[in-house]
Amino acid sequence: MKASFALALSAALLAASAPTIAADSPATPSAVVAQAPATAWRAIPADDLLVMRVEGGRRVVIQLAPGLSPGHVGNIVKLAKAHWWDGTSINRVQDNYVVQWGDATEKKPMPPGLSPTSPDDYALPLATRRLAVTPLPYPDPYAPSTGFVDGWPVAMDGSAAWLPHCYGYVGVGRNMSPDAGTGAELYAVIGQAPRQLDRNIAVVGRVIEGMEILSSLPRGTGELGFYTATEHKVPILTVRLASALPKAQQPRFEMMDTQSASFADYLRLRANRKDDFYDRPAGGVDLCNAPVPVRRAP
Template identity: 25%
Template sequence: MAEAGNTLTLETTKGPVVIELRPDLAPNHVAHIKKLVDEHFYDGVAFHRVIDGFMAQTGCPHGTGTGGSKYPNLKAEFNAEPHVRGTVSMARAQSPDSANSQFFICFDDARFLDKQYTVWGKVVSGMENIDTIKRGEPVRDPDRIVSAKLS
């Protein structure tokens, strides 16, 4: 069970998804995500890139994969946590230190990403809802995060 304040619930258009935050793996990323959640940054944001058998990506305010928050990018906190089903990890551009607000949830094992992307959480319930998110790159009429809340 996650300690108080380290559980993130995403209410999505497909149903709730509960993520256990892992500050032990990526303390700066978790603090950044919490700040964005407190500011309602993720409310209404689309799952803009969803690849069957791979992952569902969200966190772009424009819904295109081109944007981030008003805050500076984060320094990478790569760790040994494996990219497996339910892993929540930061998306980034080519630079390792370019993660900002976009993240993805793995549908299946994606071990080729290990130690190249910052893992900061794990889905502990609602993975069946992630499984039903509409696929596409970009997604037409995408599913969304209705609201994000910490507990």
Template identity: 50%
Template structure:
């Protein structure tokens, strides 16, 4: 009877696999889960305190990025300054001269560019997040950038997440030439989405910008020249000798491993969290960066 009962007892289901932490996921990543920054699409903003590395986004703002490459190759920003640090908002740099005649010449760069608020490029692959968003019909990642998307017309745009880089403009939509760039250093101002030409994101060195003293003038502009942060140089990585480049890889956002990482942050299952959120905001998804092995 005991033998018969044992034979008829249902087999026990194996214990569910323990969810991996973000670090465990990254530790298990393969070389194919990472991508190397393109030197022609990478800007180095060199300050006395160190280097800020910016990945450019030509698929979203091709004319702006082309102009940025020209400005960098011709040394336009070298010797200019960071002129604005607005609390919980942005840091901005460019020519501080208010008189147009006193401003630095643009060289061969274009003086006028079209507004590039969204992209309808067929080459953009979009990797959607599972949760709803208040600012876009759909959100996810396109070419490694946090982005919004409207499936009805195919328009895609870079979201104003922490570290996003945009081109400053005046009231007119097409009043940007790329010389005035800003970086989001505060809580994501998503109301600016589809209102600015977004040119990239900071992948390393945000701490050098976020700690800058806040400007006391309107919109956080520095009121005195000595308050401004001098820019040593802004160059394309391809302009810099290979031995002096900052070697970085960024995690691809179109893989199963990245999906697992998103879920690990969306539903935290470590001992500290007593109730998983079941939701993640686009701008709270981590975008890991590492120094290549070897």
């Protein structure tokens, strides 16, 4: 292993593969989330929230991951501050795959100061970093190891860590390699997790509110689900960082601390649920099937 990891491995997580559930523990993952104490939650900074208003004033909130995708997220922040997405549109909806948005003309000038990107930005090098990792102790077909860092699921190979393509996760559209996209063209996964895209495209965040808006849009009939000239591209009214909105309009969210005892219990039950509905515990859970709980701040 080239990288050094500080592993946050609680006793509860060590027992994650055990099919038994303590009698005094909540019987379901949702019960763990509902009963988690305030100390098990961390506020999501307003600077990390991207608020997109689409046709009809409907709101989609995206949590950005600057710690795991710094280059592309830095560009996205600059684009939001420049109001670049205002007046653009959702241009592609491919069934069981992605919703994509940006400038349909591909001619809108970019704001100054965007940083160059490359395929090297798809993963975070670990040679000079120590990550506090809550490991997921189950095999993964796409990475030697997986776990959670600062509230995010990550896949790892010993030298790098990267965000996976899970349902609701947001990536950066690009042309053929070595182009890596600027961050202006974004998409959200609306189908089965396309993990084969991991480390082939930059993942920059996740939708934490309004996913039902994106996933229920009419599918495009053009190639790859792009809307044709006669189909309705969904207008994007505004995209702002939450921190740029008036205080009264700023959405406030919290995510579960992935090093907390509550999260360890949650993971155990996601892998080994045995309650009134489930007869057979699965004995495992994949990275995308253990979404980190996010809630509106009390």
